[in-house]
Amino acid sequence: MNDIRPSDRGVWRVVAMRDFWVRLRDKGFVISTCVTLAVFSVFILVRAYGGVGTPAYDLGIVVDRAGGPATAAAYAPAQASAVTAQIEAAASSALADVRVVEVHPPDAGRDRLREGSLDGVLAADGILEGDADVPTQLRQIVQAALVRDRIVAALEAAGATEAEVDAALNVPAVTLRTLQPRDPNREENGGIAFIGVLLLYGQLFGYGVWVATGVIEEKSSRVVEILLSAIRPRQLMAGKILGIGLLGIAQMIFIAAFAMSLAAITGALKLPATALGAAALVLGWFVLGFAFYSSLFAAAGSLVSRMEELQNVIVPLNLVILVSFFISIGAVQDPGSTLAVVASLLPFSAALAMPVRIVLGSATLPQIVLSVSLLIGSTMLLIPLAGRLYAGAVLRTGSRVKLRDAWRSAT
C-alpha cells in the first residue's frame, strides 16, 4: 500500500489539459481552423489587391497609325494626347485611376475588349465601345473629359491664356462638412466591428456547444461515473470549461496573429493599431461572454444522455445568442440606437453588442463599466446555480432530467 493522498484542489487542471489537448488534435477542430484562416485570407487579399481601394480602369483610345489626317473614327496623335490629358484630369477629380493606351484601326482594341484587358475604347466620333457594357464611372469620366476638351478649345478660341484656362478648369476639391461629428475611419472601423462580432458569435456559440457536447459525451459513454469516483462534479465541470475556453482563446490569438501578419505583408490594413486594439477587445469579450454562457451550456448538456438530444436542450441558449448577434449586427449600422445601448448593457447580449459600440466609438466609459460589472456579477451568480444543476443531473443516465429534479438531487 502506498500513501499518496495528495490534495485534490488542483485536479481541475488535469481535466482542463485533457479537454484542451484532445480537442486540439480533433480533426474537426483542425479543419474548422483552416477554413476560418482561408476565409480571412480571401477577405484580406481582396482588400489588398481587389478593387476595394481606388477604382482603376483601362481605356483604349483609337489613334490613326499613319500620322496623316484623321479618318472618321480615329484621333490624330496630337488630338489624342490632348483628350488623354483631359481624361486623366477628369479621373483624378473623380478619385479614380484611368490608364489610357492607344489602339489602332482596323481592330481598334476589340480583341483586348473581348479578353478583358480593356474596360472600354473611345473613338473620335464620340462612341465609347465596351464588351458587354462599360463601367458607369468610366462613362462619367469620359463624358467629363470630352466636356473639358471642348471647354479648353472654346476658351483658347476666345483668346484665353494657358493660365486662364487652368484657373477656369482646376477647381479645388469640395470641403466636406457634416452635422454630426464625423469619424474619418468610420468605414474601416465598421468593417472591423462586423468581423469582430461575426468572430465573437462563432466562437461563443461554437465553444459553448463544445462544452455541452463534452458533457454529453461523458454521460453517453458512462465514463462520467469513473471520473466522479475520483473527483467532484464541480471540479470536472470547471476543468472542462477552462480547458475548452483556453482552446478558444488560443485559436483566436492564432487566427488574429495570422490575419494581421497577412494584412501587414499585403498592406490591406490602413489602421494596424485600431485592428490590434479590436483584436484585444474581441478576445477580452470572448473571455467574459464564455464565462457567462459556458456553465449554462454545461448544465444544459448534463440533462441528457444522448448526443441526439443535444439540440433540444440548447435551443434556449441558441436563441438568446442568435438574437444578441442580430441586434449587434444592427448596432454596426447604428451603434447609438436605444436597442443597441440596452443590448450592450444586458448581460446576455453584452458580450456581442458592447464590443461593436466600443470599436465604433459610441460607448461611453460609464456604460462600459456598467456593462462589464453587470456581466461579471451575473456570471458569478450563474456559475453556482449551473454547477448545482450539473452536479444533480450528470450521473442520471436515461431519459432527459427535469430541471427541478436536477436541482433537488444536488447537494
Next chain:
Amino acid sequence: MLELIGLRRSFDDVVALDDVSFAVPEGAIVGFVGPNGAGKTTAMRIALGVLEPDAGEVRWHGEPVDARVRRRFGYMPEERGLYPKMRVREQLVYLARLHGLPAGYAARRADEIVATMGVEERAGDRVESLSLGNQQRVQLAAALVHEPDALVLDEPFSGLDPVGVDVLAGVLRRQAQNHGVPVVFSSHQLDLVERLCDAVVLIDRGRIVASGTIDELRASRARRLLRVEVVGAADGWYDALPGVTLEAEANGGVALLLDDDVDEQRVLDLARASGDVLHFTRVRPSLAELFREVVSA
C-alpha cells in the same frame, strides 16, 4: 477496513437499500451476491460516493470517508465506461492522474497495468477499436492503475474469457494478499465466488440476508442433508426416528432431511441396524444452493 454502516436509500417510492451493513477487512476478498435488482449496485455506488445515501455512512479505518479518501479507491461500475476515442495508455494515465498520481508515476503505472492485464499490445489503440473482452480488461486496468487502497468492483468477471477470469482472479488475490487491499466484488458466477472469496455477503430486496465465510453460511443457513445408501433395508427404515424425513430417492440411496435436534449418529445407528451401510455422507450444499435457499425464503 472498509465498512458500510446502516445504508438506506430509496428511489421515489422504491426502497433500494434497507439498513445495509457489512465490512470488508484488510486483505480480504468479499463476494457480494444477490439476485438482480437486490441493491448491489446501489450499495457500491454509495461506497464510491457517486450516489448519496438517505441514511447511514461509509467508513474507512473507522473514519467516515471523504473525497480525498475515496480518491484512493478503485472502482469498476456496472455500466462500463471509458472515452471511446481515447487511446488506452493515454486514458489510463489520465485516470491515474485524476486519482492523484503525479504525471511520471502515472505513466509508469499505466505501462505496468496494461502488461498485467495482458493488453500491452493494444496500449496505443483507441478503446473503441478493441474487442469487448479487451475493453473489459482496460476497464479493470482503469480501476487498478492508481494502486488503490480498496477495490469495489461491480460484476468484474462478466464478459471475460476463461483466461481473463484467471488473470483477474490472480490480480485480485495479489492485491488482497500482498498489498492488504480490501476487495469487494459482485458476481452471479457463484462457483467463482466460492473459489475466490474469503467471505460472502448475500443481499435480497435491499436487505442483507446472510454474511460470513461460506462454511459459516453452510452451518447457519443450510438445511442438514444426509445421503445414505443401505443394502437390505426395508423402504422407510428411517421412519423410526422422529425429525427425519425423506427429501429424495436416487441411485438406490436416499437423501434425508434432518431436523435441528436430530443427532447424525443416531441415524447411522439406525441405518446399521437396518442393513449394510455402503454410503453415509453429509451433503455440502454449494453456494448456489445456499443462494437459492436464502433468496426464496
